[in-house]
Amino acid sequence: MAHVELQNVRKSYGNVTVIPNLDLTISSGEFVCLVGPSGSGKSTLLRMIAGLEDITGGTISVDGEDITNTDPSDRDMAMVFQTYALYPHMTVEQNMSFALRMRGEDRALIDRRVAEAVSMLGLEGLQKRKPAQLSGGQRQRVAMGRCIVRNPKLFLFDEPLSNLDAKLRAQTRLEIRRLHGKLGATSIFVTHDQVEAMTMADRIALLSEGRIQQVGSPKELYLNPANRFVAGFLGTPE
Numbered sequence: 001m002a003h004v005e006l007q008n009v010r011k012s013y014g015n016v017t018v019i020p021n022l023d024l025t026i027s028s029g030e031f032v033c034l035v036g037p038s039g040s041g042k043s044t045l046l047r048m049i050a051g052l053e054d055i056t057g058g059t060i061s062v063d064g065e066d067i068t069n070t071d072p073s074d075r076d077m078a079m080v081f082q083t084y085a086l087y088p089h090m091t092v093e094q095n096m097s098f099a100l101r102m103r104g105e106d107r108a109l110i111d112r113r114v115a116e117a118v119s120m121l122g123l124e125g126l127q128k129r130k131p132a133q134l135s136g137g138q139r140q141r142v143a144m145g146r147c148i149v150r151n152p153k154l155f156l157f158d159e160p161l162s163n164l165d166a167k168l169r170a171q172t173r174l175e176i177r178r179l180h181g182k183l184g185a186t187s188i189f190v191t192h193d194q195v196e197a198m199t200m201a202d203r204i205a206l207l208s209e210g211r212i213q214q215v216g217s218p219k220e221l222y223l224n225p226a227n228r229f230v231a232g233f234l235g236t237p238e
């Protein structure tokens with residue numbers, strides 16, 4: 001589990017500032033939904049946490065350690081994207097074990113981690129299939145399996161359900177929450193879908209134009225929106 005602290009985080013692309021100054025603290029074991037309209041800076045923030053994007057100013061720390069300038073591969077976290085590029089020529093288990101094989105982990109550990117992930121994700125019997133022989137939902141689960149086997153302490157999700165149909169989306173939401181609990185992970189889940197955030201989050205951080213409008217439980221935001229933007233975004237009658 002990871003305790004994450006963002007302090008005075010800023011991001012500019014050239015002379016365009018997309019995140020002016022952002023503070024956010026996430027406790028160990030929390031499931032936080034970062035929600036906001038398209039273009040509000042959600043992906044940018046997540047990518048800075050992952051180290052995939054340069055940070056213009058401020059600090060990011062995990063479990064008290066400043067990781068602002070740590071190489072992405074040395075950050076103990078995993079990111080699940082909307083478009084999950086599986087290796088088409090590899091089987092399910094080869095896709096899932098790839099990162100561990102690259103790290104030179106031993107065979108026994110790899111087999112154990114993959115078997116655990118397969119069982120957790122309900123992918124039994126599909127280990128020898130290639131991505132083309134899987135449904136969209138199964139592929140998304142393999143993509144999560146690739147993250148789970150690395151045993152990260154922080155999961156970052158960037159709209160991972162957007163490509164799924166409504167029924168599968170609802171089901172996968174539950175699965176992700178269940179996995180989060182079972183793994184004892186800390187998760188930051190980005191979505192533009194307020195229903196998704198309301199149903200999944202321990203706490204919601206609502207973003208607009210790179211600024212956090214309010215942070216709180218779904219109930220707090222719904223019952224006591226801090227401003228008109230929050231009320232409007234969550235569909236609260238004013």
Ligand code: ADP
Nearest residue numbers: 013016018036037038039040041042043044045
């Ligand atoms: P969200 O994920 O909430 O839709 P993004 O983080 O992708 O928002 O984008 C936030 C803002 O930053 C947008 O105005 C977007 O156009 C801008 N932006 C994102 N990436 C870049 C980039 N590489 N260069 C310039 N502007 C960017």
Ligand code: MG
Nearest residue numbers: 042043044158
């Ligand atoms: Mg985005």
